[in-house]
Amino acid sequence: MSAAPLVQVDDLQMRFDVSAPWLNRVLERKPKQFVHAVDGISFHIQRGQTLALVGESGCGKSTVARLLVGLYRPSGGDVRFEGRSTRDWFAAADAPALRRRLQMIFQDPYASLNPRWKVRDIVAEPLREHALVVNAAEAEARVGELLSQVGLNPADASKFPHQFSGGQRQRISIARALATAPEFLVCDEPTSALDVSVQAQVLNLMRDLQQKNGLTYLFISHNLAVVHHMADEVGVMYLGRLVELSDKKRLFAQPRHPYTRMLLDAIPDIQLTGRQRAAVQGEVPNPLSPPSGCSFHPRCPHANERCKTERPVLSEFQGIRVACHAVAEGRL
Template structure:
């Protein structure tokens, strides 16, 4: 029996930023050029209809990955393929243009991604006009009204401006705009982190409902593990630009194997484990311009040994950790 190819394939993705001082400063100060590896060798795949979540602390490279996946940022190396089409190969430029309508992004701050001088109807209709999907103003207005109803708003809301809505309602408008182009793949970059907890739950439930009804595929970026637990089919844990653990949503939360994943989970409040000893996430992410040798997590890891301080662990069997490979993880 043949196995269907993944809908999204990310292979060896890398992004390096030049953070050097201006040329004259470098000459006067005799300073070398400096680079920052925001993403270093990330690889994962997403099956059609599933939710793959990337989690990690701020500065781990999650949002940079998201922007490279949708084509907002060119990778320094590696490749992204969506529905079998390369997002970087110039020979597939025509196919990529046709694919664009099926890929949309939902940002953290919906208000910042909307033109405050446009009415909501024009905002939601923008992808329809840009991709020339529907002809005739009456048909476009009808489609906008249907989209607003789909996300729990009223068709009459099309006449209002974004400032008239709450944060949760604006995120519903952003989702309606993303669906206006008949998108199949949505990338949510912290789409609920700016909302109150009760409103977060409403938006997450809406996204899951839309996924079930429309067969959507999600790449979900978040630092909130409680949100990820609710949403994700599979989870990738990022640290300092690299994937350190990948696994099923339930597996990651029940049996985390990387010490960093364990620390992240220990920091999540859980009424079921009151009184249990916890290991807080100690320290901070090192300077990405001058990362530590070996495993980048070794300065914060209670299990680090000499090998961890000299050899970079590779992702094997879903985890990049020498302690896991050597069987040194505590039960």
């Protein structure tokens, strides 16, 4: 593992304009409205490691994924790949070199594959786009290799996506992502649409591919059991911000932030029967008008006046990075 991280994210921000049409705003005298989907997060991923981002739906996980692969242009902050800013790199003449090195696996294998294309065309598209093959015979051979790599038969190249199960379709998505021999894969809940038994097969395949090819993953999920299986480090997001960042073993053994504790307490565990648990309280606030101070304070049993007025900063406490006044003051 190199000293310098492969991916470095600094104060990343993304806001979306969700305002009403111009004429409506003029007639109703309303200002523009923005949603801060990602509100200043920072992390890094070492080469060959997996960072998992977890949190409730709408916390900004998928937006982070799209920012890292260049599908969105950030409103603020920076993403660096091997020390070079991707904001400038995606706009540069050598942008294809970056896109070959990072790829994305999407959440829904039923929506991410073109139903009108055969598997050979789906998997070969990045090969042709990046001129990695010179003729049809070479493309056919490479597609067969990629399908074998993800546990499918090379003869499946002549089939259409609707002829496969959900797990097989996700394997096709993985084969397409591996076509350019990337170093960094962004996985946006790649197993959430699959049955539990199929999830395990796909996750084990991804771990095997990581070990074989030295891949680096950003793994997005809301399933903590999946995160425990896949991650080296875990970042917990709430309303666009990172509230806790730690290595997997420490976070699952000693969660510090009240929100992380609530997430872990929500996992059924027969071995922990009788242990006092904190029930998940309240609802996620409206992102159009987030709470002042700590965004979690309306749901937090440890909140005080400082939590309601002052936004906590992600700081290190005993090897864990936490954004919580209660932890900083020793109240938790």
